[in-house]
Amino acid sequence: MESLLYQSLIGIVGEDYVIADKETKRPYECDGLSVYTELPDYVVLPADTKEVMAVMSLCFQMNISVVARGAGTGLSAGALPIKGGILLSLARLNQILSIDRDNGMATVQPGVRNLAISEAASTCNLYYAPDPSSQIACSIGGNIAENAGGVHSLKYGLTVHNVYSLVVVTSEGKRIDIGNQSCDVAGFDLLALMIGSEGMLGVVTEINVKLLPIPETAKVVLVGFDSVEKAANAVNDVISQGIIPAGLEMMDSYAITAAEDFAQAGYPTDAEALLLCELDGDIDDVTHQIASVQHIFQQSGATSIRVSETEAERALIWKGRKSAFPAVGRISPDYYCMDGTIPRRELANVLTKIHQLSRYYGLRVANVFHAGDGNLHPLILFDANVPGELEKTEAFGAEILKTCVEAGGCITGEHGVGVEKINEMHHQFNDAELEQFHRIKRALDPKEILNPGKGIPQPKHCQEHRTLLASQGGNNE
């Protein structure tokens, strides 16, 4: 059986592009969440949509599971390979097919890096807005799988708001074109359904993205507070005045000191919380809005306010924020990055709860996150070499996600569910709701070969499934 599969795969993509030996497969054993590892039977690297169609058609016939992979920077083990299946790397589909200056759009293949789109578009004075922290490395295909956001999502939206259309290969190997270049869709919204579906409903092989004019200017306001609560309230004060900053980020004390040590960005290290509030647009508008937010921050009890004077200063202020994750890595042997979203109004409450949990578990936590979106990224600091600390960290993380759901939010922002949060899905959805997900999954992927076992847990009442998992020693539930 395996040898037939192997022969068939090389018949499609050529011998050079099917990896069978263990050591060459090794780099594909995990994504950015490296606590989970597995080796696929084969790593397959198709060259184009037609080869993806042929691979999917083969796997459908032979009942072989397929995990699609972009750059492997995902943080929820969504691209974790499956034993007995293939890992479908889209790394060779790495071309920017066209940039359309007049109409503000680009057609790209899924293996193109996020930042490469903006770099290529910059000659037309355009850029692609969603900017996850990993944008140097992550691929646009992966961004679609996870509906990635970033610092600028508050004003410019998530991936789903910046994609016009997709070419998708179905689990049977058929090509479908979904979306269009207008503002609405006919039929059911397959585009929204596909974006964020973590490779479970189809394989995306071509993407038409929206490009925006590069703003005339951008300035960032760096604001210190003597309490997390005041900073959280200031976030709401800005938004409730009808101002939508390009980015509105928050950091608390461990994150501030770690980032400052690392980047020397001039952060006020005595502050308990810091906001980075960016305004962009035409110069007059930005000047006016900067004055408005300065006034709001004064009223909100800021202890320091600094506005970037130059592009270099703005870049340095952002460097601190963008390097906060690795910087926190320097103050702790290990850290675990959580990702949940809450209604913005709940920021102060939820951060207070996280600090209480931090004391309860005896684990430090650094918060660095998209405050304007209510998208939290608590980093739990721990030492995997201390027996029991990893387990305590996981329990703490689960409690944070539960807190997000209780506050009216969601167990994921932009990192996805993958393997990591599959149990936490039960906090968010009851059995009737999970059943709807499974129905959609089975409808579009009738043999359940696309990234099976990720994203959606079995309903809790499903005894058959529990028995099956117990017999497999599965770690998904």
Add this chain to the structure above:
Amino acid sequence: MESLLYQSLIGIVGEDYVIADKETKRPYECDGLSVYTELPDYVVLPADTKEVMAVMSLCFQMNISVVARGAGTGLSAGALPIKGGILLSLARLNQILSIDRDNGMATVQPGVRNLAISEAASTCNLYYAPDPSSQIACSIGGNIAENAGGVHSLKYGLTVHNVYSLVVVTSEGKRIDIGNQSCDVAGFDLLALMIGSEGMLGVVTEINVKLLPIPETAKVVLVGFDSVEKAANAVNDVISQGIIPAGLEMMDSYAITAAEDFAQAGYPTDAEALLLCELDGDIDDVTHQIASVQHIFQQSGATSIRVSETEAERALIWKGRKSAFPAVGRISPDYYCMDGTIPRRELANVLTKIHQLSRYYGLRVANVFHAGDGNLHPLILFDANVPGELEKTEAFGAEILKTCVEAGGCITGEHGVGVEKINEMHHQFNDAELEQFHRIKRALDPKEILNPGKGIPQPKHCQEHRTLLASQGGNNE
């Protein structure tokens, strides 16, 4: 069988709320597209979510089709009853359950009128942004079924961008809660899937909508042009400068004169095309943006530019636009309102094509539409009493929609597919794509009892279906 159904229905909702006699059912025989009429077996008016669940559970068991209906203002016959089935009116679910001033949201039942939400929220200085022309009458439930937009969608988005969560009753009669109050979702995006699904995937019984602060000020700029092309290009000039007006509407000559005769809004009746460009926000921003757009319109060759000085003047200018449809009704015995979307850049090309088609068919056309969104509403003027004119009008309309698809757009904006455009779906989607829709339909509505026969045509190759339709004398294909 019927009498068992009737007895069971009155057992759920009470005798007063099941309508069986022909004359009392008559008002439900059509929606806003009154060329299609049909009587359902029963009209059922449940009081709450629990009654909807019981009705759906009953109909699922008995295999009875269910068409949900809001205010019946829809324009694509999406709420056309089905013979042998029930018409589920949600008119009694008409309560605004809560308005949350601090958090900018309202929880409402589906039968609440669109405008009633903003009226109730106005005491908190908040409003609900999507504003279809029918907002005095149309229900929020219907808005969800069609993903309604309106004049202000350019800046504030469609219904899907203004809803946090829904309570949905499934075809089997189970309650599911979808969406949340944060900016992202876990699992597949059921909320986006449900919104715009024309009652084919579930019955919405409760809605949590986003409320926005009422802008400090709003002004409208009324701009005349001596050609449609210049006006269309001016729309792109504004947007490409990074300005997002609250509304950017266009009218051409028949619409201008008809609206002016009706509303006396001071429209320049010698203009070939008119733009209404509204800016809203804080006073300084609006003043600045008004100056910017005035400059852009001068550069674009405007023949007249007028800025509203007072609220009364602004209201009068909008009155002309909002009454344009009935106003056109005064210059022609009948008119047929089309609804398609195109990429904004194609405005000039597509309008030129529509005028060519108008000459070819010998039928006048008036354009009144959301130019900023590329959402066209050509009104074809005809006389149903002239033999053959209705057929010519339908052929003309179909060609307009084909033109929209060829331009990279879509056969519907906010009016939906319903019965009206089911054939035109073939212009937009091939068989493989239609099959994906059917799979989702069957997954969430396995007996296909929810609004069957609407929205999605059978794939063209489906001989079985063609034979079936021929034997039924069906008018859906």
